[in-house]
Amino acid sequence: METKLLEIINTVLENRTNEKLTSLRPDMNLRYDIGFDSLDLAELTVRIEAEYDIDIFEEGIVNTIGEIFEKLNRK
């Protein structure tokens, strides 16, 4: 799951020509550490939903990589 999520996050990062990530840590903040803005987060949500059929933002804001893992594991 971690490899797939890393791949998705790097796809979204391509929008900003940001450097790709080589690994993910649970404490990474999506906005401050990875640099996503609200439109990037929207794209991230949709790409995760396409892969796992879960809308990670449905019940409120998600801030960290760890919170995404938690939502995906709950399925």
Add this chain to the structure above:
Amino acid sequence: MNILITGISKGLGLETSELLLKNGCTVYGISRTKTEELNELMLKYPNELKWLQYDLGDIERIRQIIFKDWIGLNTPIHGLVNNAAIAYDDIITNLNLDLLEKMYRVNVFAPMMLTKFVIRQMLIHKESCSIVHLSSISVHTGYKGLSMYASTKGALEAFSKNTAREWGEIGVRSNCLVAGFMETEMSSALSDNQKNRIYQRTSLKKPVDLNSVAETILFLVSNKAKSITGQNIHVDNGTI
């Protein structure tokens, strides 16, 4: 271009669908009923016209049925034409909350949810997308009995302008086509006398031509309108 359009069984929706098909678009059309005219159009364009029977009052299942099961998340959508609407007309002192809520579900909430999922689909495919909401001259010029209906269209105009601002940078355009009174089923409840009074308020003194509205929708979804967004385009015979 793949265009999703609602309310295609008759009137403006049918006319617009035919025009889009003639111009090489693939049309994903939704309506509650299949009329004879729609059936004929489906026979004429068996591959290019895809039809789904759906009642847009059923907002909760829009994502599953329209986007996941029918169109499929792998199909890019290049245009959304929010045409379906119901008209609940009465004077305000007779306002019935159930009827008002039903009208808001179809005229406002369903278009907003369709917009949500079209933009989400667009985020995956990264292809530009044009949204056209059908609005009404009753938003801009008052008519007795139309306050509730006009309020639904006013909500769409506000939603459209803000959609344009919020999503423009990723290639979403959103405009409203403000139609004047046409000779469709929507205005069939009006008496000839009422209709004539309405037409007399326009510069051209006649009903708005359906085809002229459809042609403008085609223009707005096409690349020819690529610099137009956040606008209300009036096709109303000059109601000034």
